[in-house]
Amino acid sequence: MNTDEIEKYTELENQANQLIETVATENNCDPQDLKWWHISNYLEQKHKIVLVPLNKNEFSTIIADNYGIYGLTLKDSRMAMICYNNECTETRQHFTIMHEIGHFLLHKNNQTYPSLMQENDYTEEDQIFEKEANNMAGMLLANKKAIQSLLNDRKPFNYLCKYFGISNQAMRIRLFNLFYFQTAKQVIEEEKQVNNIFIYSQQTIANYIYKNYQLNIK
Template sequence: MKYIEEKAEDLLTQLKVNKLPINPKVCAEKLNLTVEAAMLEDDISGIFLAENSEYYIIYNKNEGTLRQRFTIAHELGHFILHKDLGVFVDRKSTALYRNSSSATGEVLKEREANAFAAALLMPRILIEKELDAISESEDIIEILADKFKVSKPAMSFRLSNLGYELF
């Protein structure tokens, strides 16, 4: 999914965003998307809606800050990668990935949006810069997760996808 990395990097360059932590809400708003918190069902993290050339990201206001950040970045990924397709409702449950929707390409689109969110919130170049400043004796994942304002599992997964072996 190298093209997704490039799309995220291009967006950050276009928006002149290069300081930590990346704010996905500001990125979306710079692209004229409306971003709103709402009371959503417990199993819904976010919604991307394209309607009459207007674009909306709605995220669950009952979730934690780190989850909200990732959700906004994920929905922004749908905008950048799939905006012509209309509506995406992102549920917490992984059951979505094991049912009939698996054959429709929906799973691929969700993976693409997740990859975009990871690349946006944790850009490779900024990870490399931060890794250079951390000593080997420190808890690298915890330090990076804190700097990038993402969860430790998200940072661990991102580092693994970038080819870092930290264990």
């Protein structure tokens, strides 16, 4: 963990929050009331994005697929087509759509971005792009204001998952990331001696959320 990583995450968060505020204004609602489909509908209408549900056989006509695929972003100078695997669970489909929207927002070149089930097929550069798109997906699916409101209301973990329409795993990662960079920044600023910032943050964040919100995310 270093300041560059914190700055990159903060940059992504600011970009996500700007979009969330814009979509909330467009829908005349509070950001904490936004759901994933508000964002996808807005981008379809305003930015020439087309969402296309496909099954595995249909994906094989677009891209060579040996291991399975969650989704795909195809871009050119005029529009973007986001394909998602409609044979996956609904929560996985929601995450895939927001992940591919992350590629559209963050990675401006007209490249094809496949989200593979077999992640070790990614190059080193691909892995960076995928991490960025994953982070953006989490921010758009479960925005900070909405999470904070639900935590303040002492909503249980399963309620959060259902409210945002995402899986337990995605919700755990989102909660961890939400507090991780805050924890890491504090460690750096206070020059604490921490052998493993990731493990330290996991324990600290889980304890913090349980103590303040009685929510167990383990």
